[in-house]
Each structure stands twice: as structure tokens, then as C-alpha cells.
Amino acid sequence: AQSVTQLDSHVSVSEGTPVLLRCNYSSSYSPSLFWYVQHPNKGLQLLLKYTSAATLVKGINGFEAEFKKSETSFHLTKPSAHMSDAAEYFCVVSDGSSNTGKLIFGQGTTLQVKP
Amino acid sequence: NAGVTQTPKFRVLKTGQSMTLLCAQDMNHEYMYWYRQDPGMGLRLIHYSVGEGTTAKGEVPDGYNVSRLKKQNFLLGLESAAPSQTSVYFCASSYSNLDQPQHFGDGTRLSIL
Numbered sequence: 336a337q338s339v340t341q342l343d344s345h346v347s348v349s350e351g352t353p354v355l356l357r358c359n360y361s362s363s364y365s366p367s368l369f370w371y372v373q374h375p376n377k378g379l380q381l382l383l384k385y386t387s388a389a390t391l392v393k394g395i396n397g398f399e400a401e402f403k404k405s406e407t408s409f410h411l412t413k414p415s416a417h418m419s420d421a422a423e424y425f426c427v428v429s430d431g432s433s434n435t436g437k438l439i440f441g442q443g444t445t446l447q448v449k450p
Numbered sequence: 451n452a453g454v455t456q457t458p459k460f461r462v463l464k465t466g467q468s469m470t471l472l473c474a475q476d477m478n479h480e481y482m483y484w485y486r487q488d489p490g491m492g493l494r495l496i497h498y499s500v501g502e503g504t505t506a507k508g509e510v511p512d513g514y515n516v517s518r519l520k521k522q523n524f525l526l527g528l529e530s531a532a533p534s535q536t537s538v539y540f541c542a543s544s545y546s547n548l549d550q551p552q553h554f555g556d557g558t559r560l561s562i563l
Contacts, residue, residue, distance in 0.1 A: 344490070369551060378454070378540055378554035379493075425492060435500055436481045436544050437508070438552060440492035 341441035354413040358426030367429040368409045421448045456555035463531045471526040473541030481544045482524040486537040531562045
């Protein structure tokens with residue numbers, strides 16, 4: 336069965352410093368992995384996705400993630416945090432065992448950006 | 451350029467009341483999903499649909515029913531609301547099951563007193 340674990344429930348960084356949000360996954364299949372962002376009182380927006388092409392995936396707003404099969408990880412990074420990056424981030428794996436497009440969500444990581 | 455629209459945005463119910471949440475998408479997507487979001491638990495799938503006229507249970511279906519009579523609409527019903535159903539509900543849609551990203555509405559905040 337597929338599962339995803341976000342290793343930090345809360346991350347705090349200063350504006351202009353690097354961001355690292357950690358995610359480990361478990362999958363019986365070659366997984367498709369996503370990062371979504373949720374700003375307060377809003378729905379989820381796709382940041383980036385990995386679907387077995389390049390292992391380093393670039394997304395919107397300067398974010399990128401690296402798929403490491405040996406470590407079963409898909410960590411999200413950004414070189415320099417901006418105040419507007421403060422939000423909830425979700426690591427997501429697709430349920431490859433079914434034909435339904437179902438997604439399995441991590442518990443979320445709240446990113447705080449300090450001035 | 452509406453995308454996924456959820457109605458209503460907020461609602462307060464009393465225990466035992468019923469209501470229907472509406473999700474509408476204008477992207478001609480085949481797949482639609484209803485999730486609930488609770489603190490510290492991410493999003494959990496309630497029900498989903500892989501096409502007009504079809505529905506299936508997700509991870510937490512008890513106490514909810516759904517219908518997909520038209521391709522663009524996906525309705526979530528609570529027949530007898532309970533305080534445990536206080537949550538934020540999100541609808542999402544996707545073009546196919548082939549690892550396409552899901553597009554989300556802005557959510558419905560539901561409180562059951």
C-alpha cells in the first residue's frame with residue numbers, strides 16, 4: 336500500500352534563507368509524487384509533480400524537489416524563502432494500485448517565514 | 451476561468467439536519483473527488499467518481515452520500531449531520547487517472563453544533 340510521511344509538522348525559516356521540507360514515501364509501484372501548497376482559506380495548488388522522468392523536478396515559484404528512490408524521499412527545496420511562501424505544504428503520492436487517480440496525502444508541513 | 455467552484459463557502463448546521471454541498475467544474479474533467487480536511491490529518495478521501503453516473507467510496511465514506519448525475523457536477527450529501535462531521539470539505543477534479551494533477555476548489559467550511 337502507498338503511504339507518505341512528512342517528517343516535520345512545522346518549519347520556520349528567515350526570509351532569504353533556504354527552505355527544506357522533508358517527505359518520505361512508501362509505494363509498491365513506481366510512484367507518482369506531487370507537492371501541493373495551501374494558503375490560508377484557500378484550496379490546494381499544485382507546486383510540482385514527479386512521474387518517472389527527470390529525478391529533479393522544477394515547480395512554480397522557485398521550488399524544486401528531488402526524487403531519490405534509494406532513500407524513498409521526495410524533499411521540497413527553495414534556495415531563498417519569500418514571505419509569500421508562508422503556507423501549508425502537502426506531499427502526495429498517487430494510488431497506483433487502482434485505476435481511479437486517487438491521491439494519498441501526507442499530514443502537511445506548515446512553513447513559517449520570519450522577516 | 452472558474453475551474454472548480456464549491457457552494458456554499460460556509461455553513462453552520464444543527465445536529466441531525468441535512469444538507470448538500472455542490473461542486474462544479476468547467477474543465478470537462480472525468481474524475482471528481484470529495485475530501486475532508488481536519489487539523490494534523492491532511493486530506494482524506496470521502497467519495498469519488500470516475501465518470502458521469504458513477505460513484506465509489508473512499509477512505510472515510512460513512513455518513514455521506516454522493517451523486518454525479520452530470521459530468522460537471524459532484525454533490526456531497528449529509529443526511530443527518532453529526533458534530534464529528536465538522537470539517538473543511540474540498541472538491542477536486544482531474545482529467546484522467548494517468549497521474550494528472552487534481553484541481554481543487556476553495557473549500558466549504560462546515561460546522562455542526
